[in-house]
Amino acid sequence: MKHSTLLLALIMTLSTTLFAKERQFYQIKIYHLKTTAQEAVIDNYLEKAWLPAIHRAGIKEAGIFKPVTADTADIRIYVLIPFQSLEQFAGLDKTLQADKTLQANGQEYTNAAWNNIAYSRIESILLQAFPGMPVLEAPSLQAPKNERVYELRSYESPSEKYHVNKVKMFNTGDEIGIFKNLHFNAVFYASVISGPRMPNLMYMTTFNSKEDRDEHWKSFGADAKWKSLSAMEEYAHNVSKSDILFLRPTNYSDL
Numbered sequence: 001m002k003h004s005t006l007l008l009a010l011i012m013t014l015s016t017t018l019f020a021k022e023r024q025f026y027q028i029k030i031y032h033l034k035t036t037a038q039e040a041v042i043d044n045y046l047e048k049a050w051l052p053a054i055h056r057a058g059i060k061e062a063g064i065f066k067p068v069t070a071d072t073a074d075i076r077i078y079v080l081i082p083f084q085s086l087e088q089f090a091g092l093d094k095t096l097q098a099d100k101t102l103q104a105n106g107q108e109y110t111n112a113a114w115n116n117i118a119y120s121r122i123e124s125i126l127l128q129a130f131p132g133m134p135v136l137e138a139p140s141l142q143a144p145k146n147e148r149v150y151e152l153r154s155y156e157s158p159s160e161k162y163h164v165n166k167v168k169m170f171n172t173g174d175e176i177g178i179f180k181n182l183h184f185n186a187v188f189y190a191s192v193i194s195g196p197r198m199p200n201l202m203y204m205t206t207f208n209s210k211e212d213r214d215e216h217w218k219s220f221g222a223d224a225k226w227k228s229l230s231a232m233e234e235y236a237h238n239v240s241k242s243d244i245l246f247l248r249p250t251n252y253s254d255l
Helices: 002-019 036-056 086-097 100-105 160-171 175-181 210-222 224-230
Strands: 025-033 063-067 075-083 121-129 149-156 188-194 200-207 241-249
Touching: 025 036, 025 086, 025 188, 036 063, 036 075, 036 086, 036 100, 075 086, 149 210, 160 175, 160 188, 160 200, 175 224, 200 210, 210 224
Parallel strands: none
Antiparallel strands: 025 075, 025 121, 063 075, 063 241, 121 188, 149 200, 149 241, 188 200
16 A cells, blocks of 8 residues: 555656646847837848748747837837747757748848948847746737737846745745736746846736726736735835836737
8 A cells, every 4th residue: 555655646746747837938139229210121020031930940939029109219129039948049049040031031131231230239138937837828818919018027126035035926925826817918927047137027918908907907906815915024025126118019929
């Protein structure tokens, strides 16, 4: 009987290990542009060359977004790419460079002269998904893409210890579960492992409209579970700075 119990426990452990979802890695690339002409080149490249190449490389979904309120002094395009491993992330550039179809369809971008490039700079943030939501999820929304609002939030912590504590609040404290129960249509939750702002976590929730977004956050603020969680001394002072960015998917974005 003792051996049977041990064997059953071993089988359950192996099953959990085999079928647990691996935590994905995400890259957020931010193209900083100076002109609408550059924006047109980037849009054409991402839609006609880059996105099909990403799909050929085995990445099924990628998101391309722009701020709801444009900054004409710093035009930005945000690209969200999910990876199954760091090896896949590290090998992507080489894979794309060897893709002849991408090179042919994206010549205006890839072969741009040194004094006529399509951007002023590219910013890159690398993240790893939370255990509580280990893989990216495409949102389930009814509104047309040009009406949707995607909310990208960034929570910086005063130290690495407080960052771990805030991540724990999302996972063990089940802040993720509160968002899920209130139908926030989250795309990802992740810790920044390389980027300009650290220690930091980021997450993205999605809504059919700005009004829909405001109603969801009103419900969140009134939620009994959130009130209880946010009042716990264990999670006090774990965010030192927060940023909110409202984005809208391009018409060619997968997400």
